[in-house]
Amino acid sequence: MYNYLKRKFSYSHKSAGQRYFALKEIIRTLSTLLLICIVLLPFYVAILYAFKPVYEISANRLAFTQSPTLTNFYEVIFENKQFISGFKNTVLNTIPTVLILVVTTSMSSWVLARFNTRFYSLMYSIMTVGLLIPFQCYILPLYVNFFKLGLVSNNIGFIIARSGLQISISLVAVTGFVKTVPRELEEASSIDGCSRFATFWKIVFPLMTPINITQLVLNTVFVWNDYSTAIILLRSKESQTLTLAQITYFNENTTLLNHAFAFFILAMFPILVLYLSLQKYIVSGITAGAVKG
Amino acid sequence: MRQMSAKTNRSRSVSRLTKKIHIGNIMFLLPTFILFTFVVLAPFIQGIPYSFTNWKSIVSTNYSFNKLANYEYLLKNKYFLMSLGVTFKFTILFILSSNIMGFFLALLLRQTSRFNNFSRTVFFLPFTVSVTAAAIVWSYVFTDIYGTITGLVSPLGLESQIVYAMVIIASWRDMGYTMLIYIAAMQTIPKDFYEAASIEGANAFQQFRRITLPMIVPAFTANITITLAWGLRTFDLPMVVSTTKRAGQTTAVYVYQSIFANNNAGLGQAAAIILTIILVVLTQIVSYTLRRIEVEL
Numbered sequence: 374m375y376n377y378l379k380r381k382f383s384y385s386h387k388s389a390g391q392r393y394f395a396l397k398e399i400i401r402t403l404s405t406l407l408l409i410c411i412v413l414l415p416f417y418v419a420i421l422y423a424f425k426p427v428y429e430i431s432a433n434r435l436a437f438t439q440s441p442t443l444t445n446f447y448e449v450i451f452e453n454k455q456f457i458s459g460f461k462n463t464v465l466n467t468i469p470t471v472l473i474l475v476v477t478t479s480m481s482s483w484v485l486a487r488f489n490t491r492f493y494s495l496m497y498s499i500m501t502v503g504l505l506i507p508f509q510c511y512i513l514p515l516y517v518n519f520f521k522l523g524l525v526s527n528n529i530g531f532i533i534a535r536s537g538l539q540i541s542i543s544l545v546a547v548t549g550f551v552k553t554v555p556r557e558l559e560e561a562s563s564i565d566g567c568s569r570f571a572t573f574w575k576i577v578f579p580l581m582t583p584i585n586i587t588q589l590v591l592n593t594v595f596v597w598n599d600y601s602t603a604i605i606l607l608r609s610k611e612s613q614t615l616t617l618a619q620i621t622y623f624n625e626n627t628t629l630l631n632h633a634f635a636f637f638i639l640a641m642f643p644i645l646v647l648y649l650s651l652q653k654y655i656v657s658g659i660t661a662g663a664v665k666g
Numbered sequence: 667m668r669q670m671s672a673k674t675n676r677s678r679s680v681s682r683l684t685k686k687i688h689i690g691n692i693m694f695l696l697p698t699f700i701l702f703t704f705v706v707l708a709p710f711i712q713g714i715p716y717s718f719t720n721w722k723s724i725v726s727t728n729y730s731f732n733k734l735a736n737y738e739y740l741l742k743n744k745y746f747l748m749s750l751g752v753t754f755k756f757t758i759l760f761i762l763s764s765n766i767m768g769f770f771l772a773l774l775l776r777q778t779s780r781f782n783n784f785s786r787t788v789f790f791l792p793f794t795v796s797v798t799a800a801a802i803v804w805s806y807v808f809t810d811i812y813g814t815i816t817g818l819v820s821p822l823g824l825e826s827q828i829v830y831a832m833v834i835i836a837s838w839r840d841m842g843y844t845m846l847i848y849i850a851a852m853q854t855i856p857k858d859f860y861e862a863a864s865i866e867g868a869n870a871f872q873q874f875r876r877i878t879l880p881m882i883v884p885a886f887t888a889n890i891t892i893t894l895a896w897g898l899r900t901f902d903l904p905m906v907v908s909t910t911k912r913a914g915q916t917t918a919v920y921v922y923q924s925i926f927a928n929n930n931a932g933l934g935q936a937a938a939i940i941l942t943i944i945l946v947v948l949t950q951i952v953s954y955t956l957r958r959i960e961v962e963l
Contacts, residue, residue, distance in 0.1 A: 402781070405774055409788050412838065414811060415803045416791075422806070473701075481698040484691045496695060503706045505949065507899040509921040510942045511709035513716060513935050516925075517724060518709060537705025540698055569690040598796035600902045605926070616798050620906060623802055637799045648794045652787060655794075659843060660850040 422634035445635035456636055458611060459618030463597060466531050466614060471592045473536045475585050478543040483577055485544070486551035497548070503541030512605050519606060526609040535602050539595065543588055546661060550584035551577075587658035590651045597644050615640040717939045721932035724925060729932060736936035746937060748912060749920040750944075752904075756829050756836075756916060757897030763837040764893050765886075768844025775845070776852045786849070790842035797839065797902035804835045805907065825913035832903055832914060840896065844889045851885035852878065887956040894952055898945045917941045 424441040449456050485497045515534065516525065524530030558580070562572045578585075600616045607613055613621065619640055623633045648655060717736060721729035740746045771789055775782040792800065808820035808831065821827035821834075855877065863873045901918040908914025915923075917937060924934030 401774060405781075405785050408771070408774075409785060412789055412792065415800065415807050415838075418806050418810060419799075419803045477698040477701060480694045484694045488691060493691075496699070499707070500698065500702050503702070505895075505946055506706070506710055507918065507938070507942055507945055509899070509901065509918045510938045511706065511713050512922070512938070513724065513925050513931055514709035514712035515705065517727075518704075518712075520724075533701070534705050537701045540702045541706075544698070569687070569694075573694070594794050598794075600796065600798050600905070604905070605922075616796050620798055620802070634803070637803060641795050641799060644794050645791075648791070649787070656786075656790070656846060659846050 419634045419637055422630055423638050425631050427629070427631050445631045446639065449632055449635045449639055453622070453632070453636065455610075455613070455618045455622045456615075456639065459613055459615040459640075462528060462607075462612060463615045465528050466535065467593055467596045469532045470536045470539070470596045471589050473532065474539055474543050474592055475588055477536070478540060478547050478588070479578060479581050479585060480573065482544060482547035482551050483573060483581075486548045487556070497544075500544055501541045503538065504545070508538065508601055516605055524606075526607055526612040528612070531602065531606050531612075531614075534606055535596055535599060538602060539592055543592065546658065547581070547584050547588065549661065551581065554580050583654075583657075586651075587654045587661075590647060590654045591658045593647060594644055594655070713935055714939065716932060717936040719932040721935075723929040724931050732932075736933050737940070739933065740937055740940065745912060745915075746917075746920060749915050749917045752829060752914065753898060753900070753916045753918075753941075756832060756900060757894060759829070759833040760836050760840075760897040760900075761890060761893045763833055764840045764844050765889055767837055767841040768889065769848050771841065771845040772848030772852060776849055778853075786842075786845070789845055792839045793842045795839070798906050800839055801835055801903055801906040804831075804838075822907055825911060828908055828911060828914040832900075832907060835907075836897075836900070836903055840893065844893065847885050847889050848882060851882035855881045883956075883960045887953060887960060890956060891949055891953045895945065895949055898941070898948065 421437055423445055424443075425438040426440060426442045426444070481500070485493055519525050519530050519534065522530075524533065554577070559572050559576050562576050563569070567575070598616060599614070603614045603617050607617060610621070619633070619636050622636055626633060715731075718731050718733060719729040720732045720735070775785050775789075805820065805822050808822055812818070813820055821831035859877050859881075860873055863877060868876065899918055900916050901922070904914050904916050904919045905922070918941065921934045921938045921941065924930040924937060928934075
């Protein structure tokens with residue numbers, strides 16, 4: 374490390390041009406570091422509060438606590454009913470939603486990528502129109518329909534709605550990917566007498582693994598953090614997901630800031646781990662097509 | 667004669683085969699289509715007539731048609747027009763700041779190195795945090811850090827500054843996204859272009875102006891179109907930071923409040939239709955114009 378810096382920043386035997394270049398590098402690095410600090414400020418605040426013991430809260434608000442404690446986290450995990458039920462609901466909603474999306478969109482995308490007669494392009498345009506229509510345009514009928522069918526305030530209703538809402542975005546990404554997969558393998562298997570169903574599951578689906586992992590990861594992030602669908606469909610306290618529960622908890626306990634911030638950190642923790650470990654897939658998914666839940 | 671019958675037989679068997687393929691395809695499309703229709707398409711179509719009714723509370727289904735009354739009311743309603751104003755102001759500032767910041771970060775971090783990869787990871791981190799948690803934590807950044815340093819009141823507490831505070835939070839969250847798109851575009855530019863330019867004696871600014879900018883116009887198109895759509899439909903953020911303040915209420919929040927809080931479902935639906943029309947028209951115009959610019963460059 375020392376040698377690296379020495380090599381990079383030693384001026385003594387370098388020409389003016391190289392010196393200029395080194396100076397530019399230093400400025401670049403320093404401004405990046407400064408921006409990193411600014412971007413991480415909110416995380417610092419959240420961590421600061423979450424590790425502070427309750428009695429210390431009003432003393433020196435900005436400094437990191439002298440006696441960091443994990444009690445806030447323990448109390449949220451083991452005693453906070455809102456967190457426990459919120460966490461359970463979020464997990465129970467997210468997993469089926471992302472699985473449904475992988476199965477449905479990969480099947481449809483295969484057909485939509487391979488056939489381009491008028492019927493199929495029409496189907497593609499219809500199913501991707503969701504990208505254009507804002508959610509607010511159909512919350513009223515959606516709520517009324519779901520209410521009539523008893524799908525309001527329960528996990529099944531949320532899973533159906535959330536996967537339906539995500540279809541347009543996933544379909545664009547997956548269809549784009551399937552178009553780059555060569556047809557030869559599936560043609561060979563159909564000559565060998567494989568049924569279309571078998572061809573898809575045995576040949577095509579394994580070839581789609583990269584995009585399916587990307588979709589799993591990205592959709593997990595979007596569904597886990599979902600707020601707009603949840604606030605419309607999950608109207609009872611027992612059915613609330615983490616995003617709703619953290620607001621309710623925050624509004625009800627404005628004095629227990631430490632717990633509220635421990636709550637936030639615990640709620641985002643699984644997604645942070647997912648992001649940091651599977652970053653590659655998120656980045657490739659984002660850059661492959663404009664994607665947001 | 668025999669030839670002809672053979673021919674028709676063959677074409678019949680071919681059409682039978684294509685029919686089989688067709689049915690198979692439909693089986694593959696059906697689950698997605700049903701789900702999409704049930705959640706998006708059918709409610710969208712159902713919603714259009716609702717906007718011409720005097721439907722009040724969503725609990726009852728008592729309503730009658732009142733022609734264009736909702737639309738006439740909305741176009742004269744102070745709060746609705748205000749919400750449109752907030753939405754436009756927010757959207758324009760959000761497009762500018764998230765794209766300028768994202769572009770600047772991309773310029774800083776376009777080269778692949780360990781430090782740059784780490785920095786990219788950090789700048790994209792906020793995108794994976796839920797808007798609701800981000801908004802609440804930011805309200806403490808504004809009071810504790812911004813407030814302590816400058817001695818000023820948090821902009822989230824001031825009617826005149828709440829939109830700017832929302833723009834800061836939203837750009838903080840989304841500039842990592844625009845950054846990734848810009849970096850991806852910059853990395854597709856062949857290195858020879860720059861080498862050739864520097865041999866020809868072009869300075870850094872000229873290289874930026876003549877090579878980088880024209881080559882990444884598609885990224886501008888993608889980013890501006892998407893941030894425009896996100897900005898116009900902003901809902902989570904104002905729902906958390908300014909439910910009680912009109913000054914921060916976007917049209918999406920106005921729709922939600924009308925339907926679920928103020929028992930004015932028909933009116934809210936009409937407001938949603940107006941928002942949809944604005945969004946569709948604007949995104950089409952913007953992406954069409956940007957694509958024309960792309961071709962000209």
